[in-house]
Amino acid sequence: MVLKQNLNTKVIYDAIYNLLEIANTNLPKCVYDKLSEFDFNGKGNVLKNAHLAQNLKRPLCQDTGQVVIFLEIGQDVIFSGKYIEDEINSAVSDCYKDKFYRKSTVQDAVFNRANKGDNTPAIIHTKIIKGDEINILLGIKGGGSENVTKLKMLNPTADFGEILNFAYECVMSAGENACPPMCIGIGAGGCAETAALLAKKALFTGETLDIEIENVFETKILTAPTHIASLPVCVNLSCHSLRHASCKIQNGKIIYEPETPEYQDVEVNSSAREINASDIEAFKTLQAEDEILLSGVIFTARDAAHKRMAEIIEKNEILPFDLENKILFYAGPCPAAPGEIIGPVGPTTSKRMDKFAPMLYEKGVLATIGKGNRTISGLNKLYFKAQGGIACVLKECVKKCEPVCFEDLGAEAIYRLEIEKMPLKTVII
Helix, strand or coil: CCCCCEEECHHHHHHHHHHHHHHHHCCCHHHHHHHHHCCCCCHHHHHHHHHHHHHHCCCCCCCCCEEEEEEEEECCCEEECCCHHHHHHHHHHHHHHHCCCCCCCECCCCCCCCECCCCCCCEEEEEEECCCCEEEEEEEECHHHHCCCEEEEECCCCCHHHHHHHHHHHHHHHHHHHCCCEEEEEEEEECHHHHHHHHHHHHHHCEECCCCCCCEEEEEEEEEEECCCCEEEEEEEECCCCCEEEEEEECCEEEECCCCCCCCCCCCCCCCEEEECCCHHHHHCCCCCCEEEEEEEEEECCHHHHHHHHHHHHCCCCCCCCCCCCEEECECCCCCCCCCCCCCCCECEHHHHCCCHHHHHHCCCCEEEEECCCCCCCCCCEEEECCCCCHHHHHCCEEEEEEEECHHHHHHCEEEEEEEEEEEEEEEC
16 A cells, blocks of 8 residues: 655645745855856855855845746645645745845736736746655746747757857857856757756756856756757756755655855955046046946936836926936845845846937936946947846945835836945946
């Protein structure tokens, strides 16, 4: 007689809730160790960010992403209680509200991009396995790295070198938008959707390849059988904040991975030039590649806020605040927890704002702050690169935060920030 595990689905809720906090605030030891050994620009801030997130119990990145769950259920498990997916999404909703994580999910990709306000639904991949155990692998995937995912149907006679060349092309194309150094997940086989699923899972559990690619700290792969005429390959990149956690459920008990060790603080020194946002003359002396520590007043504004400002300008209406000599920070922070000035905050991908940039610079914007390279040039305007993936470090630079307008946009509202010594690099666009 086969013994079956009788399980109330409330245990699933508890597991997901706890995994969400672990994944968002604790950089896995395997990732921390890899980054500690890897040589890259901004390494000190990345390691310091891991310490701060763990110590403050706040998210490693302001983009607390979409929740991706790989759920393996033993066929001998007998469930009682609520529907499993309802329990999972309740855990996501409750955790993201309780812990003051950023909610980034919109109602519908095409027809209604209003923010749902609870970061649901989770993306759930369910597999039935033998036995009476349940395995849960949970990942947090931010938009910056997810948006550079690429799928390619290679010729079935393609060799492994062609797969690696495709991965290399993806990394070069992503650049700073995916917050390097990156982890590469390669999925190959099945159909197109199989390859994409394998690539995502490979980031967390794939076989590590012994290869070196610039700005990549690890490359992993998962493969599957496929049609004789096909070789689908997907490359999914993760930023250096490769956030994931897992557990198994046996006999009604949740067994988590070994606890993450305590990370030590890292001292980060800078000889960069200090500039105040009110010193217009100082900005005129800046050259490309100059590193600065910016203090003073800046304003957050990202995709939805830019679209709304553009609509107001096109209607010849008055904007809610004057753009003359203002600095716009392409950022959407986490909500502030009790006692905080602001939640973890960092730059989003700047090129998404490029179609609005000429209009706003023309309206008097002095400079913009964001992540990665721009697709625009010839404006002779200031753009400052901020390091991505160090939201807790940048959070410490903010000394005051107050809403300005568009509060209905949630994380995409415009906020007035008073900052102190935010590390940036100068670009002329």
